[in-house]
Amino acid sequence: MTATSPFPESLLAEAAQVLEDCRARGLKLVTAESCTGGLIAGLLTEIAGSSDVLDRGYVTYSNAAKTECLGVPAAMIDSHGAVSRQVAAAMAEGALKQSHADIAIAVTGIAGPGGGTAQKPVGLVHLAVHRRGHVTRHHEYRFGDIGRTAVRMATIREALAVLAPLVAMT
Numbered sequence: 001m002t003a004t005s006p007f008p009e010s011l012l013a014e015a016a017q018v019l020e021d022c023r024a025r026g027l028k029l030v031t032a033e034s035c036t037g038g039l040i041a042g043l044l045t046e047i048a049g050s051s052d053v054l055d056r057g058y059v060t061y062s063n064a065a066k067t068e069c070l071g072v073p074a075a076m077i078d079s080h081g082a083v084s085r086q087v088a089a090a091m092a093e094g095a096l097k098q099s100h101a102d103i104a105i106a107v108t109g110i111a112g113p114g115g116g117t118a119q120k121p122v123g124l125v126h127l128a129v130h131r132r133g134h135v136t137r138h139h140e141y142r143f144g145d146i147g148r149t150a151v152r153m154a155t156i157r158e159a160l161a162v163l164a165p166l167v168a169m170t
Helices: 008-027 039-045 063-071 074-080 083-095 146-166
Strands: 027-031 056-058 104-107 124-131 137-142
Touching: 008 027, 008 039, 008 137, 008 146, 027 083, 027 146, 039 056, 039 146, 056 063, 063 083, 074 083, 083 104, 083 124, 083 137, 104 146, 124 146
Parallel strands: 027 056, 027 104
Antiparallel strands: 104 124, 124 137
């Protein structure tokens, strides 16, 4: 962390690189976040000048917000649960539809300390990215019960790692 930022220098450097790569290609980003509560957008906006790349960010913590803001079907949430591959993908696709962005990243998960089950344990995170004109990509992580903050920070790191090659696509 720097004296002026709550984020570690390594994350700030990665975020700055993603923003620069987007800027060089004329791409805009949108975030749709549940378990990270807006931290991905917060990290990106920690970088001066990010407004020319980050179109908007959604914090859709409740199921109703996922449905109302992003168009995730309530029946999908009822059927698969809010923490699922299907909902993460629908969040990314919905965020892209509701924005002027070219690339969406969405996360939903169980940061803990409670809320986990045998099928969906604490530390389970579903991350989806969607670039206009391309197929939605899904990634599942099982970070384990490493603590709420650690799960959220690990999710942010993975989000940046997933965004980088998507930005570089032609």
